[in-house]
Amino acid sequence: MAEVKIGYLLPTRDQAVRGDDDPALMIALARHAETLGFDSVWAGDSPLTRPRVDPLLLLSAVAVAARRLTLGTAVLLPALRHPILLAHQLASLDRIAGGRLIVGMGGGFPNAGTEAQFDTIGVPFRSRVSRLEESIEAMRRLWSGEGGSFTGRHFDFRDVTLAPMPARPAGPPIWLAGSGEPALRRVARLADGWLPYPPAVTDYARERAAIGRMAARPVTSALYATVSLDDDPAKARVLLRRSVERYYNAPLEAVAKIQAMFAGRPSDAAEWLNAYIRAGARHVIIRSAADDHHAALEKVAGQVLPLLHLHGHP
Template sequence: MDIGYLLPTRDQSAAGEHDLGRLVARARRAEELGLDSVWAGDSPVTRPRADPLLLLAAVAAATERVAVGTAVLLPALRHPILLAHQLATLDRLSDGRLIAGMGAGYPMPATEAQFAAVGVGFARRGARLEEAIEVMRRLWSGEAVSHRGEHFAFEDVRIAPPPSRPGGPPVWLAGGGPALARVARLADGWLPYPPEAAAYAAERTAIEADAVRPVTPALYATLCVDDDPEKAHHRMRSSIERYYNAPLEFVASVQAMFAGTPRDAARWLDGYVAAGARHLVIRLATDDHDTGLEEFADRVLPLVHKENDR
């Protein structure tokens, strides 16, 4: 099992801080602390933050071992030729450590406004995502590609350099419910955030029944830890409501979140491990991300590994 760390790009931007070097330093520290992957989110308009691909290029240059991933990228906002080129270059820079986490975009007014701002129809974002994945995988072959689809059309296009790995980086897809069929058809990995481990187990089973290729079951989870559970809950509310500009109760109803002691947090994560999760991507809800990363690595990470090794 692997455990990764989500760089706090949105938290830093929301606080009016724009020192990207601090994010790269946290990625290096995550590697030193024994984490397996470092991730960056994508939302140029709805929740503005540093561009994930440019940031992860710097992270790839500053690290040696950790996987670098997008959690998650929104391909429907971009043309697949340009995105395939960027991802192939990033895979080269990272020596094949890239995980291309992707999603269609959560249906809410702010997300619709983001698509409108860049001139992309929101209603067809799912179909646009699927076509983009097909196009990018063909372009990653290094061969000349011609394509005529519902959303994109071009003739005799070749990108260079090709990705470090034949076939390109693994594509992990977010989503549950109706999106599970897309995961089973197209994905190399699954990166959802269901609020209950039982729901995770049921959806993972559904994917495995229909998958056309091996799918790595992952989890995107938010933690806030403190020896005082009440303080942890208070910090979780403050962090999440600042991040999403929405009530904690609503966000927690759709996302995997836990606030409490380090030991209880490890037990909560272990519920998802028992449900089949094999790569945990952890977002920390905290006001001090440097201290939060150290505390997670020191007080939660060893317990999760201990629980998983039983």
């Protein structure tokens, strides 16, 4: 049976929208998560659309402060960066972390805010997916140590040597977000893991099975899930709305149509997450919709994690 890992999304965006810009608070939360038994911590990326502390710089500090945790990006937008520079950053971070890095990546959700972010940085929005794919290929070539040359539609370079190289010979594992046939084919072709957030567990199971049929190598199935916990489900729903609308600047109903979200009692949250685990999720990344994140972290650890089926199913 495959063991299920539990991760925690550091609330960097929540911190930013509430006007607090001290990254030390995020490092303290990561250490708290480590103490409570979480397996990993994650940081999101969106420098202009949803500003927050830079995920790679934050995770480099967390790597030193919490030496057991796996570190991940959920998710990074590689199309905003040149692959040589990003490969260098990720290799350095993987070395600092002693090989504990997972690079969750995405193309960028198609909406006006994301398009404006790309335009401001000078990257054509329409090219974001092809840039993502080329970046993965280029970075893996740079990490291989077998000659850093690449020719593609967007990037062209010769004889580039990185130092340091990643802690692992093939570089850190790359997990890709996304649902729908084109995204699933991309995961099967390029990724080491899949990091989606489908609101229906039946869709999760169906898409995971599709990846399994298409992929030529094992792909770790993960899940990004937002939870709002209160013994009074109505209060939990109010908290979820406040958190999500503050985070995304969009109505809860619109976001809930595309993202896995739960509001209610901890025991019911565990039952909801267990459905995804039964459907094959092997690394569950929990985003807490909360005002007091230390208290929410303790509630997840004390009242949800003990009820999860962490030994999974074949």
